[in-house]
Amino acid sequence: MTRLAPDTLFSPHGAARRQQRRLLLILLAMAMLLCAAGLAVGSEGFSIGRLIVDLVGPQASLILGEIRAPRTLGALAVGALLGLAGALAQALFRNPLADPFLLGSASGASLAVVALLALASGAGAGWLSAPWLFGLGLSGAAFIGALGGVLLALVLARGAQHSLRLLLAGVIVGMVLSAVGDLLGAWVPEVLRGRQAFLLGTTAYLSWTSVGLMGIALLLCLPPALRLSRLLDALSLGEDAAISLGLPITRLRMALVAVLALCTGVAVAQAGLVAFVGLVAPHLVRRYAPSASSFLLLASALTGGVLLLAADVLARGLIAPRELPVGVVTALLGGIYLLVLMHRGRTA
Template sequence: MTHAEIVSRRRHLAVGLAVLSSLLIVAGLMAGSEGWSVGSLWGPDAGLIVGEIRAPRTLGAWLVGALLGLAGAVAQGLFRNPLADPYLLGSASGASLCVVLVLAGSALAGHGVSLAAADLLARAGLVLAAFAGALGGVLLTLLLSRGAQHTVRLLLAGVVVGVVLGAFGDLATMAAPEALRGKQAFMLGSTGFLGWTSVGLLTVGLALTLPLAWRLARVLDALTLGIDSAVSLGLALPTLRMVLVTVLALATGLAVSQAGLVAFVGLVSPHLVRRFVPATQSFTLVASAAAGGCLLLSADVLARSLIAPQELPVGVLTAVLGGGYLLWLLHRRGMA
């Protein structure tokens, strides 16, 4: 593929993602509990239905997907592993544990039992607890791995933290079985509670993490050449890795706190971009964010529309779409 062809394909991908995002936003504004309704965009209740419910949910879903897509691209570039995803460093298990503690604390309080940690998290609320848990899981991984100097040690520490925190979450649900249903809903992911406050927080988060990741894209480009080559370029890898892990943790923690554990978006989005066109990490990061937004918003629109007025868990649809794509990709490579 010539340089001119690569530039052309990048331009086509950028335009296609922009157009697709616009179409999906319009579709999100029309999709409701009664299926598709164009008239609801200008009906007498449009200000309430569209302005206060569908619009923030639609924009919030795109922003959550964008943060997960960005985090997935950072993770895959940082660990030089196409199977890396945003939940690799313990953020998912940490967020899940804190959510379970809040739910268990509320359940136990109803029975006259009090847990100091659960009471503290309950006062903060599920959103803040999930965010703190996600960041706490990554911090614990960094402590166990003694920083971000060695990627293999960091990966192993993330696996250990995920297993241990997951076990503690299971113990909490045994103490308060009422929390199990809430934990399941969190694990499946949901965009149904996104409001304008969530949109504001997600916008600020993306505005902070995307430019920082973009500025560090040259580090990810250097890592593709190998550790020794990156060091020979004069890069302070330990410090820069830590900054990239911080970007990964912030983007993932914010997305998880607002929509729960949405599966496969962060894993699949960079694959879609790289399959369409080879590119430097700077382009891949931005395009993966846009692709993640489109993927999650597509799943959200389908979740609202397929069996209306009932609604499917958005995480189930992202798992089906993303997992199906990866299976197809594996089949294509096996046939090649």
């Protein structure tokens, strides 16, 4: 396999390098501030006084250590996985509207969750005698379904040789699996509520186990993504240019699809379908610090984490003690941002 030349995270130009470092420092500062805010937001909304009471109270280890802390760090990790996956998808398909769910992972995960809920209902209660089904859980089903959707798209596209064919296969798989999920929902109406909760996305059930799994996923996905970023730079010039550089495009593209699928599958398994984070995060990075793919991937992961954590804090605190689905908040914020971009593009 052809070795990719080593790359640097930062542009060689002094002004661009300073801009990139400034963006990273801003993102890190925002992440720390939002982590503090995440610890301070409870059932009564945002309150510093309540946070002090929780810190010294008898239930501090439970409220902060087992509920708010893993949820806060988990939201950061989910957003980082989606931001990285979104940057990979947009660079891989050379389409600024690509998102992490483009290859059928969202529909596959949703179908798997609906199928498991249907089996757990009266319509399929007999299947629950299987021990493996007990241990699978909704998170495991969503992960397997997401990877299954991507695998089916690869099979229909006959590999990753042609990005357009793979893109079309992903769209077809998404439509078909979504239709099958709708049919299951019509057949077993009891699953509709659970399916809706999964489609809206939530961070309410994140635990330290979730944080550990997503941390491992990031450690497994980020290094190879950065290593393969030179392929993305070459593909931005066109496939012919990449081939002229001697790069084995098919194998490298397959590796990138595998990283994309793993990021998306783990994030979806833990938090459901959180919209717009993977789509908007790379746009923000390119807008404020245009750079090569290596920096784009890293900064998109940080931006995705910050965006989802900010949305989670808002979802918990806006109408406390009630809570908004975090996927609704990200969709509203992301949609407004894209509409502003469209308006500015027309008036420029």
